[in-house]
Amino acid sequence: MTTCRFAPSPTGFLHVGNLRTALFNFLFARKSGGCFILRLDDTDPERSRDEFADAIRFDLEWLGLEWDRLERQSARLDRYRTARDDLLASGRLYECFETQAELDLKRKKQRRLGRPPVYDRSALQLSETERQDLRASRPPHFRFLLHRHRAAWQDGILGETSIDVGSVSDPVLVRADGQFLYTLASVCDDIDFGVTDVVRGADHVTNTAIQVQIFEAMGGGVPGFAHHSLLTGRGGEALAKREGSLAIRDLRAAGVEPMALLSHLARLGSSHPVVLRGSVTELAAEFDLSRFGAAPAKFDPEDAAGLTARYLATLPVSAVSSDLAALGVPSAEAGAFWGAVRENIRTRSDIDHWWKFCTGGAEPLVDSEDAGFVAEALDLLPPRPWNSGTWSSWTSRVSEATGRRGRRLYLPLRKALTGRPQGPDMSKLMPLIRAAPEWPERRQANP
Numbered sequence: 001m002t003t004c005r006f007a008p009s010p011t012g013f014l015h016v017g018n019l020r021t022a023l024f025n026f027l028f029a030r031k032s033g034g035c036f037i038l039r040l041d042d043t044d045p046e047r048s049r050d051e052f053a054d055a056i057r058f059d060l061e062w063l064g065l066e067w068d069r070l071e072r073q074s075a076r077l078d079r080y081r082t083a084r085d086d087l088l089a090s091g092r093l094y095e096c097f098e099t100q101a102e103l104d105l106k107r108k109k110q111r112r113l114g115r116p117p118v119y120d121r122s123a124l125q126l127s128e129t130e131r132q133d134l135r136a137s138r139p140p141h142f143r144f145l146l147h148r149h150r151a152a153w154q155d156g157i158l159g160e161t162s163i164d165v166g167s168v169s170d171p172v173l174v175r176a177d178g179q180f181l182y183t184l185a186s187v188c189d190d191i192d193f194g195v196t197d198v199v200r201g202a203d204h205v206t207n208t209a210i211q212v213q214i215f216e217a218m219g220g221g222v223p224g225f226a227h228h229s230l231l232t233g234r235g236g237e238a239l240a241k242r243e244g245s246l247a248i249r250d251l252r253a254a255g256v257e258p259m260a261l262l263s264h265l266a267r268l269g270s271s272h273p274v275v276l277r278g279s280v281t282e283l284a285a286e287f288d289l290s291r292f293g294a295a296p297a298k299f300d301p302e303d304a305a306g307l308t309a310r311y312l313a314t315l316p317v318s319a320v321s322s323d324l325a326a327l328g329v330p331s332a333e334a335g336a337f338w339g340a341v342r343e344n345i346r347t348r349s350d351i352d353h354w355w356k357f358c359t360g361g362a363e364p365l366v367d368s369e370d371a372g373f374v375a376e377a378l379d380l381l382p383p384r385p386w387n388s389g390t391w392s393s394w395t396s397r398v399s400e401a402t403g404r405r406g407r408r409l410y411l412p413l414r415k416a417l418t419g420r421p422q423g424p425d426m427s428k429l430m431p432l433i434r435a436a437p438e439w440p441e442r443r444q445a446n447p
Helices: 016-031 050-063 077-090 100-112 128-137 182-192 202-217 248-253 258-265 280-285 301-314 317-327 331-344 349-360 368-379 390-402 406-418 426-432
Strands: 003-006 035-040 069-072 093-096 141-144 150-155 159-164 172-174 197-201 224-228
Touching: 003 016, 003 197, 016 035, 016 050, 016 197, 016 224, 016 248, 016 258, 016 280, 035 050, 050 248, 050 258, 077 093, 077 141, 077 172, 077 182, 093 172, 141 202, 150 202, 150 224, 159 202, 172 182, 182 202, 197 202, 202 224, 258 280, 258 301, 301 331, 317 331, 317 349, 331 349, 331 426, 368 390, 368 406, 390 406, 390 426, 406 426
Parallel strands: 003 035, 035 069, 197 224
Antiparallel strands: 093 141, 141 172, 150 159
């Protein structure tokens, strides 16, 4: 069974960049009827916070990306200790004692000599007596002993991929303070949870070359890997989860609809055009990793906003019944009201404007050159109740009386009636208007 995971660190709010990773793993798993795991990588006690973990879960639930199981790395520290001890016993993990300042100095010397700043493995040359003396003065950190060869794999997006591991430092798997780092903990989890496929950002390609060796050293099966391109902001800037505007909670506050956002991200950066879908099931059925490329993809919030407007226009009244009820729209009028306004709202908050207009009217918008025309038109406005034929019959009478046609006829009347130059079909809107508009200069002649 296909098993994928999304593994955010609860050190900030979810943004569109890591949501895209979550979505790819979710869709990949769901397309094959597999398992989707949410794993919180919270081994850093100083930066991991419950409020961020709660926010991540809330965002995923709001988007409809439901997980089959939830795991927290902070609950698996004993497992990581066992893995550390096993790797030490097999000779693939070794103690190091350099301070950060000492490592920085080594790297500077290597660069001056034109050499890559790769760890020199000097800790392997220490005698047991030297190690004991160092342990007495400072706690060790632990590095994984890499085999110096070229790592290669068939990537689900990038195709044949290889990394020269000889140009990579032996990675630190356990810090001097005892914290287990991602490189070790993630491999342990993927083995224990039966993860078959890992879909993540292209910034993890080197991590993959390292982790393949850790999988093998721990006797675990190596999952398939696919590395998607990174998202950038509208101007090409890198995304940061602690910044606003592209955080999921900020997009939600701006009125972006879940399916609009997911539809956009499910194809952004692929050879397929973005198509609005109505459910994650539809997105999963057509999801294809091979359609994505390596070039960074730009995320523009305006694209998600446009899809939101299109999505809302497709919804039946039953899908917004709770929104309408909260605004006080009578159930008997809900269908007619929603049918009139749904193609003229960008977010759900716009519904409130049109209901307030129907019940309370709007400030007329009358250009000075149209004042006389509007005053004459109002004299021809039939008394209420208005129906679906009122707009047509009224504008026909006004046209006969004034000689106006087309835009010069309809636009001034719409603006005078609704206070806006655009809006719903007036034949649908007029039967819903309860409050008579007030034109204080109704009788003013055109100057």
